[in-house]
Amino acid sequence: MSIAITTKKRSRYQGFNHIDRIIGDLNITEEERREISIVSKVLPFKVNNYVINELIRWDNYHNDPIFNLIFPQRDMLPPELFDKLSNLVDQEAPAASIDRMVAHIRSQLNPHPAGQMTDNKPVLHGQSLEGLQHKYPQTLLFFPTHGQTCHAYCTYCFRWPQFTGQQEWKIAGSGIDTVIEYIRHHPEITDILFTGGDPMVMHLKRLQAYIEPLIAADGPALRTIRIGTKALSFWPYRFLTDPDAAGVLDLFKRIKQSGKKLAIMAHFSHPAELKTRAVKRAIERLLSVGAVIYTQSPIIRHINDRSETWSDMWQKQTALDCIPYYMFLPRDTGAQTYFAVTLERASRIYRDAWRSMSGLSRTVKGPSMSAGPGKVSIMGVQTINGEKVFVLQFLQARNPDWVGIPFFAAYNPKAIWLDDLKPAFGEARFFFES
Numbered sequence: 001m002s003i004a005i006t007t008k009k010r011s012r013y014q015g016f017n018h019i020d021r022i023i024g025d026l027n028i029t030e031e032e033r034r035e036i037s038i039v040s041k042v043l044p045f046k047v048n049n050y051v052i053n054e055l056i057r058w059d060n061y062h063n064d065p066i067f068n069l070i071f072p073q074r075d076m077l078p079p080e081l082f083d084k085l086s087n088l089v090d091q092e093a094p095a096a097s098i099d100r101m102v103a104h105i106r107s108q109l110n111p112h113p114a115g116q117m118t119d120n121k122p123v124l125h126g127q128s129l130e131g132l133q134h135k136y137p138q139t140l141l142f143f144p145t146h147g148q149t150c151h152a153y154c155t156y157c158f159r160w161p162q163f164t165g166q167q168e169w170k171i172a173g174s175g176i177d178t179v180i181e182y183i184r185h186h187p188e189i190t191d192i193l194f195t196g197g198d199p200m201v202m203h204l205k206r207l208q209a210y211i212e213p214l215i216a217a218d219g220p221a222l223r224t225i226r227i228g229t230k231a232l233s234f235w236p237y238r239f240l241t242d243p244d245a246a247g248v249l250d251l252f253k254r255i256k257q258s259g260k261k262l263a264i265m266a267h268f269s270h271p272a273e274l275k276t277r278a279v280k281r282a283i284e285r286l287l288s289v290g291a292v293i294y295t296q297s298p299i300i301r302h303i304n305d306r307s308e309t310w311s312d313m314w315q316k317q318t319a320l321d322c323i324p325y326y327m328f329l330p331r332d333t334g335a336q337t338y339f340a341v342t343l344e345r346a347s348r349i350y351r352d353a354w355r356s357m358s359g360l361s362r363t364v365k366g367p368s369m370s371a372g373p374g375k376v377s378i379m380g381v382q383t384i385n386g387e388k389v390f391v392l393q394f395l396q397a398r399n400p401d402w403v404g405i406p407f408f409a410a411y412n413p414k415a416i417w418l419d420d421l422k423p424a425f426g427e428a429r430f431f432f433e434s
């Protein structure tokens with residue numbers, strides 16, 4: 001198909017937020033155009049020319065994983081809510097009533113799963129700190145204010161409320177001085193993880209303002225700066241030809257030279273994101289300044305719910321000197337019913353992919369759920385004394401004593417999240433529930 005998007009590949013401003021302009025140019029059906037436009041009133045939508053021209057295969061876009069990753073679709077909303085919104089749009093209802101319906105639909109999509117907004121907020125000198133989460137001892141999550149958008153948006157994103165402009169849903173906040181003081185009070189913290197959104201949407205000046213004080217702060221405990229990003233998938237030029245790309249790489253080099261480790265936590269949803277020349281060169285550049293690249297993704301129906309997809313992705317990553325790290329189950333938010341894979345299927349896909357590869361690629365700890373009590377990984381399905389069970393363990397837990405202890409849940413082929421599981425063997429509760 002031909003796509004009349006002419007923005008130059010290397011231009012600095014590459015985000016397209018104006019849905020009607022983008023989809024007007026695509027060779028998709030009128031009905032799809034309408035559906036995308038309606039669903040994107042509720043779920044955030046953003047794409048750029050790299051994704052459109054180099055990642056999506058338009059000759060078969062209905063089944064294209066990257067098309068499904070980026071483009072909102074009708075089935076991502078509950079049918080009756082889609083119809084209500086669609087009717088309002090057809091009747092050319094006043095903007096205020098459309099806005100009310102949009103707000104109502106969003107509120108039905110569980111915008112804040114697992115107590116994200118209220119739990120794990122650190123406190124310093126009696127004051128609760130915005131934009132930080134400290135759930136597990138070693139790792140502090142930091143949401144820098146200016147890193148709370150992305151180069152493009154994933155339809156399955158659990159942080160979608162952040163991108164819909166609703167102030168009270170944002171979790172960005174504290175400045176770096178506060179962060180450093182907090183780290184000084186918590187010598188158990190070895191890792192700080194910049195997350196978002198995507199911190200790599202920030203310009204060099206902002207990155208420097210955050211990272212240079214961390215390098216200088218030189219507490220003995222802080223060893224690793226992690227940056228969670230999907231820029232390698234959505235905009236590899238961030239590390240190649242953006243005007244400040246060389247400066248970013250130099251900043252990264254200085255992290256390494258200071259004796260700390262730089263870990264890029266790269267989000268790759270599908271092997272298609274690893275095949276362009278640009279992404280390969282961007283990975284090489286990051287490695288050349290001493291970064292280590294770990295990879296992670298949720299497992300998502302319509303996008304990557306086949307074992308061959310994962311083994312292909314993990315093998316390609318290993319070949320590019322990246323380390324496969326996490327396979328997540330999608331959280332119970334947004335269009336989860338559209339995307340969810342049962343725990344049973346996820347476990348099978350993981351195992352089949354995992355055991356088909358060389359040991360060097362068997363580095364993933366998954367599939368795992370980031371739930372209230374902790375990060376729970378599914379070790380597998382087993383039959384014990386005639387009872388079929390899920391074998392689970394915490395990779396991280398609210399109480400560190402729980403980590404690494406296998407526990408058992410009654411087999412439930414429909415379960416898609418920890419909440420759907422009951423303890424096995426007739427126990428009243430799981431060992432971590434008091």
Ligand SMILES: *Cc1c(COP(=O)(O)O)cnc(C)c1O
Binds near residue numbers: 133135136140395
């Ligand atoms: C996964 C996660 C981390 C990091 O855990 P590691 O096992 O060190 O990768 C930190 N904080 C939260 C809230 C997490 O979900």
Ligand code: SF4
Binds near residue numbers: 149153156157158197
């Ligand atoms: S890159 Fe990450 S934060 Fe951004 S939309 Fe995708 S999943 Fe969400």
